[in-house]
Amino acid sequence: MVFYGRAQQSSIAARLDAQLLYAKTHIADRLEEALKRILFENCKFLFKTPTKTGITTGESVLTEGRTILAVGKREELAKQYPDLNQAEVIDCSQKLVMPGLVDGHNHLCNTHMNCCRAFPFDYGKISEHMLTTIHDPYGWLTEESIYDITMASIINDVKQGATTIENSTILPDTAFRAMSDAKIRGILAPQMATGFRLDADNLNMRQSLDKTKACLENYHDPNGKMQVVVHIHDLWDTAEKMTLEAMNLAERYNTKLVCHFWEFANSKDQSEALWAEDGGALAHYMKLGILNKRSVLFHGSMLDDREIEILAGTGASIIHNPDINGTNCGNCAYIPKMLAEGINVGLGCDYGSLDVKTSMKLMLLVHAIMPRELRKIEYWQPFEAATMGSARAYGLEKQIGSLEAGKRADIITFDLRKASQLLPMCTQLIGLQTELLYFLFTRNCAGLETCDTMIDGNFVRRNGAFTEIDEEKFIQKAADWCGQSLTDIAARRAQNKHYSRIMHPDFVKDEDIPDSALE
Numbered sequence: 001m002v003f004y005g006r007a008q009q010s011s012i013a014a015r016l017d018a019q020l021l022y023a024k025t026h027i028a029d030r031l032e033e034a035l036k037r038i039l040f041e042n043c044k045f046l047f048k049t050p051t052k053t054g055i056t057t058g059e060s061v062l063t064e065g066r067t068i069l070a071v072g073k074r075e076e077l078a079k080q081y082p083d084l085n086q087a088e089v090i091d092c093s094q095k096l097v098m099p100g101l102v103d104g105h106n107h108l109c110n111t112h113m114n115c116c117r118a119f120p121f122d123y124g125k126i127s128e129h130m131l132t133t134i135h136d137p138y139g140w141l142t143e144e145s146i147y148d149i150t151m152a153s154i155i156n157d158v159k160q161g162a163t164t165i166e167n168s169t170i171l172p173d174t175a176f177r178a179m180s181d182a183k184i185r186g187i188l189a190p191q192m193a194t195g196f197r198l199d200a201d202n203l204n205m206r207q208s209l210d211k212t213k214a215c216l217e218n219y220h221d222p223n224g225k226m227q228v229v230v231h232i233h234d235l236w237d238t239a240e241k242m243t244l245e246a247m248n249l250a251e252r253y254n255t256k257l258v259c260h261f262w263e264f265a266n267s268k269d270q271s272e273a274l275w276a277e278d279g280g281a282l283a284h285y286m287k288l289g290i291l292n293k294r295s296v297l298f299h300g301s302m303l304d305d306r307e308i309e310i311l312a313g314t315g316a317s318i319i320h321n322p323d324i325n326g327t328n329c330g331n332c333a334y335i336p337k338m339l340a341e342g343i344n345v346g347l348g349c350d351y352g353s354l355d356v357k358t359s360m361k362l363m364l365l366v367h368a369i370m371p372r373e374l375r376k377i378e379y380w381q382p383f384e385a386a387t388m389g390s391a392r393a394y395g396l397e398k399q400i401g402s403l404e405a406g407k408r409a410d411i412i413t414f415d416l417r418k419a420s421q422l423l424p425m426c427t428q429l430i431g432l433q434t435e436l437l438y439f440l441f442t443r444n445c446a447g448l449e450t451c452d453t454m455i456d457g458n459f460v461r462r463n464g465a466f467t468e469i470d471e472e473k474f475i476q477k478a479a480d481w482c483g484q485s486l487t488d489i490a491a492r493r494a495q496n497k498h499y500s501r502i503m504h505p506d507f508v509k510d511e512d513i514p515d516s517a518l519e
């Protein structure tokens, strides 16, 4: 038994009292936060669900903590919730309110890569182009620079309407920290490949798989704000034994396998030649068992009619990135055909300095001018791809992607008093030709910043500004890193050196990859 003197006893009692008070206040605060109600009242335009008639006027959205409690006319909500007048009210009579956008594919750490277009490269020679424009800038990154660049990319995407962002990245622990600090909903995809190794992320095959496994153990929380997926960079720069282990990992943790897929004409041609005896590359991948409901494929821009029909039978999702299709690869995924075949299509932007709302505009535009049998898409389809399409790709369709009771409170608003580009949108169109509102919004939305951004019930932006993030600081830091990376990479190139190294050639079969390349 331990005996305490009187003074010691009173000091222990005081400490216990203080701890109890802290716990009570802390729990009370958390409880209050969890039950806090916010009413987005009387929305001039409410984009509720991505369907032909999914837009209403004069309705309100009531949230409680991280959840959408109800959507409807204020009078109806007041009957259902007699204490409605205690909710914090956001007047939306001059606002457009919609679900937060889901960026189905991005690399939040690649903003500085664009600078490397300054060096000569050829998109027709895939390995050379990768080394120049992707591996070197990735290999140059440090924990500090990747954090700042990731934050600046989040700022860019969120400002334009994203609330969920898929982030294919190296140094996933730091990327996770930035995504958590920014309080976004995230899909974290630690990049794995065997064909090259980066100075910044110098992992062999086993270490890469272990790193992804550790991320799944530490960060994967599908009911929270972070989902971890298993990410093979591409099929032509990764040993198939790694791709198969990646699929096993995705199955074991019940998550998705994500991969760049037939982004370049050159990568399709070389893959076809490699797997000719299997009846072509697609047939080979089908046989391998890596195309199924668990697969999320970025781009798919080289898939032809027949291949799209085959892919439709697998249940795999495609994430469309119209800007990068055009500006990097000089092509365009055949999205009208994919939609007609019933493939789930999500939308992404692929670069930290692009944004998913602008991708909506580009999706509307490019398929109207592509000289193909199936042209045009319906007016609401870019919005559907940027909400439910991307959400469905990651199995998040029950949580996000529309404004419905029971879903997570991921909500964005646009202030119509400041949106001169949205002027033609009038409420008289509702019921007359509601879908025209999707057209007017999508055609004119580029560059429009959100007024409010709520993610999981928490305001990340309010009245046109970030609530916690120091926007200017991170833009300045990322700008400095962009300049510095170019100086450093140019200096290394002048010595014929790089920030990455090739471990084995691309487009080879496993039997032609020496063990030493994987160790």
Ligand SMILES: [Zn+2]
Pocket (backbone or CB within 6 Å): 105, 106, 107, 168, 260, 298, 350
């Ligand atoms: Zn990408």
